[in-house]
Amino acid sequence: MFPTLLAIPILLLALMLQTVLLPTVPLLSGYADLILVILVAWALQDRVKHAWLWTLIAGAMMAAVSALPPYLPITGYLLVTLIARLVRRRIWQTPILAMFGVTFVGSLVSQILILAVLYVQGTPFKLLDCLNLVILPGTLLNLLLALPVHALIVDLARWVYPEEVEI
Amino acid sequence: MIKTVLQQYWRVVIGALLAAGLLFLALSGYLAPVIHAVSTPLVTVQTWVATRYYTLIRPSADATQLVQENESLRSDNARLRNQILSLQEQQKDAPALYSLLKIARTTSDSSYIAALVIGRDPSPFLRYLFINQGSDAGLRRGMPVTTDQGLAGRIVSVSAEAAQVQLITDTSSAVNVQLPKGGNAVLTGSVTGDITLEMIPQEAQVSPNDLVITSGLGGSYPPNLVVGRVVGVRKEQTALFQSAAVQPAVQFGNIRWVLVITDFKPVDLTPLLPAVQP
Numbered sequence: 001m002f003p004t005l006l007a008i009p010i011l012l013l014a015l016m017l018q019t020v021l022l023p024t025v026p027l028l029s030g031y032a033d034l035i036l037v038i039l040v041a042w043a044l045q046d047r048v049k050h051a052w053l054w055t056l057i058a059g060a061m062m063a064a065v066s067a068l069p070p071y072l073p074i075t076g077y078l079l080v081t082l083i084a085r086l087v088r089r090r091i092w093q094t095p096i097l098a099m100f101g102v103t104f105v106g107s108l109v110s111q112i113l114i115l116a117v118l119y120v121q122g123t124p125f126k127l128l129d130c131l132n133l134v135i136l137p138g139t140l141l142n143l144l145l146a147l148p149v150h151a152l153i154v155d156l157a158r159w160v161y162p163e164e165v166e167i
Numbered sequence: 168m169i170k171t172v173l174q175q176y177w178r179v180v181i182g183a184l185l186a187a188g189l190l191f192l193a194l195s196g197y198l199a200p201v202i203h204a205v206s207t208p209l210v211t212v213q214t215w216v217a218t219r220y221y222t223l224i225r226p227s228a229d230a231t232q233l234v235q236e237n238e239s240l241r242s243d244n245a246r247l248r249n250q251i252l253s254l255q256e257q258q259k260d261a262p263a264l265y266s267l268l269k270i271a272r273t274t275s276d277s278s279y280i281a282a283l284v285i286g287r288d289p290s291p292f293l294r295y296l297f298i299n300q301g302s303d304a305g306l307r308r309g310m311p312v313t314t315d316q317g318l319a320g321r322i323v324s325v326s327a328e329a330a331q332v333q334l335i336t337d338t339s340s341a342v343n344v345q346l347p348k349g350g351n352a353v354l355t356g357s358v359t360g361d362i363t364l365e366m367i368p369q370e371a372q373v374s375p376n377d378l379v380i381t382s383g384l385g386g387s388y389p390p391n392l393v394v395g396r397v398v399g400v401r402k403e404q405t406a407l408f409q410s411a412a413v414q415p416a417v418q419f420g421n422i423r424w425v426l427v428i429t430d431f432k433p434v435d436l437t438p439l440l441p442a443v444q445p
Contacts (some may be wrong), residue, residue, distance in 0.1 A: 019286035019297065025421075029359045030290045066288050067295045067323065067331060114292060123339050125292075130358050134291045 003160050007054045010156075013059050014038055035062060036110060039077055039152035040102045043084035044095060047161035055081040072117055077112035083109070096150065104123045107121045107139040123152030200281070233421055242383045263424045268392050279390070279426040280304055285329070292358060294337035298425060301328045309387070309421030309433035317393035317416030318342070318401060319425055321433070330427075335394065336360045336419055344394055345382035348372040352411075354379065356392060359421060367409040386434025431438065 014034045022031050033057050043051040059074030066073060079102050084102045112135065173180065180194040192198040246422055267281055282302055288295035300306055302325045312319045312332045322332040337341050337354040344354050344364065350371035352364040377397040383390030403410045 015289070016286075018289045023287040023289075023291075026291070029291060031289070033289070035289075062289060065286075065297075066290050067293050067333070068290050111291075114290065115401070118292060118338075124293075125338060130292070133359050135346075138291055166384055 003048075003050045004053045004057075006014070006160060009058045010162075011035060011038070011054070011058045011061055011162070014058075015065060016143045019065060027137035027141050029133040029137065030135065030141060031105035031141055032138065032141035032145050034036075034111070034149070036080055036106060036143060037103055037142050037149045038153065039081055040084050040106055041099060041150045042103065043081045043149075045153065045157040045161075046087050046088065047157050047163075049161075051081055052078075053083065062064065068114060069117065070116050078112050079109055084093070096147070099146050099150045100143060103142050104139060107142045108135065109137060134143065193363050215341075216366065221228065246322070260424065265313070267424055277428050278430045280306065280429050282306075282330070282425050282427055284423055284425060285290070288331075292338070294340075294356060294360060295323070295332040296332040296334060296422065298330050298332060298427075300427065301326050301330050303327050305429055306427055307429075308331050311388050311392065311428045311431055313392060313428065314417050314422060314425055316386065316418065319417050319419070319422065321387065322427065331424070332403045334419060336362055342388055342394065343382045343384040344391075346371055346373055346379065347377050348374075351382050351384060352379075354413065362413045362415055364397070364411040364413055365408065367411060369402070369409060371406070371409065373397060373409060373411050375399060386436065388433075389428065389431045 016054070018031075018034050019024070023035060025032075039051070039055055039058055042048055042054055046049075054076045056074065059077045062068075062073035063070035080102070083106055088100050089099050103162075115127070115130050115135070116124065188303070189198065193202075225249070264281065267279075281303075282298035282300040284296050285299045286297040288297075293302070296319075298312075306322060306325050307327055308322055310322045312321055318335060320332045320337070320340065322330045323333045324331040333340055335354060338356050338358050340354075340356045342354040343351060345351050349374075350368055352367040352371075354362055355365050356362055364373070364379065375397050379394045379397060381388045381390055381392040381394060393416045395413040395417075397411045398414045399412040400409060403412065
């Protein structure tokens with residue numbers, strides 16, 4: 001229960017940074033997605049058992065705030081968490097590599113999903129501009145955030161799920 | 168008999184006579200200089216002792232008072248510092264608010280509500296702002312939003328204490344505008360935040376530095392709001408329409424305060440649109 005409740009203040013703080021601070025430091029036209037990076041780092045932790053709940057909470061928060069169709073952030077984050085959980089079981093011995101890999105792939109997947117849905121709904125995007133000016137710069141910013149966020153989340157996971165000692 | 172009494176009580180008699188004499192001299196005023204001469208040093212000494220007593224021997228009562236005063240002054244100091252910080256923050260906003268007030272005064276035929284920008288949409292594909300006024304302040308969906316520089320966008324959703332504003336730079340935004348040398352066009356946003364004039368008739372005269380203002384067509388925005396200036400025109404003989412790049416009047420990256428035009432009611436054209444046949 002506690003790890004799930006902990007998601008609310010942490011993700012709320014991240015959402016505030018996401019809506020206030022990060023849009024003011026764009027790279028070309030792309031923003032970093034701090035919540036996505038947090039979810040990736042959290043889902044990659046071996047001890048974490050509530051990654052899906054965190055994902056749902058983050059998706060619901062993002063859906064409440066953003067003008068995107070509500071199902072899009074939730075679906076995007078669920079996909080990212082799914083990738084992270086799959087990767088965790090395979091290359092968990094190299095967590096930093098996994099963090100960078102999943103952040104890269106997850107950023108691309110979630111942004112392309114949003115772009116595809118908005119495009120199908122009739123928003124007149126220029127796809128090449130979206131790729132060059134939004135998706136790739138945003139992914140790069142996410143990769144820049146990946147290392148510090150990973151370090152913080154590792155400490156948080158150790159605090160929330162202390163190591164069990166056999167007596 | 169008398170002699171015996173005097174021999175026995177002569178000290179008392181002399182004392183009484185001296186006392187009576189001193190009393191007589193004091194009452195008649197002859198003793199005042201003597202009393203003054205004697206009492207002055209005594210009073211000086213007494214004053215010195217009393218002063219030292221209050222400053223050295225009884226400091227605790229005053230110290231308590233001083234500590235209380237100190238605490239009170241510290242508290243006042245902290246409060247005033249906070250007040251200064253708050254005023255400095257307000258001072259930063261003052262020029263922007265003054266400009267908004269100027270706009271509101273010069274266009275007194277409309278009524279406005281000022282709102283602070285409190286956030287932006289977290290998705291980079293969308294250009295939306297959040298403002299700190301909502302339905303409690305009388306804001307409704309569709310109300311146009313301006314700044315002191317020009318048109319910013321319109322409200323697309325409202326909660327009790329906040330509202331979401333779609334900027335004119337958003338990809339799905341479309342604003343009907345008029346050109347200074349005649350003709351109408353549609354201003355559209357893009358994912359990069361650039362705005363473009365589309366559907367300019369081939370015969371329309373458009374040149375760089377032309378001022379672009381809203382036309383009011385379609386009923387989504389009131390007429391005559393400044394949108395921006397033309398910076399480049401693209402005209403192809405084979406195309407049906409011209410297009411032009413526009414420099415927005417509003418600096419959307421630094422937008423902090425906005426004015427919502429509250430007495431404009433957008434026209435809903437949906438019932439007039441032909442139904443799509445399956």
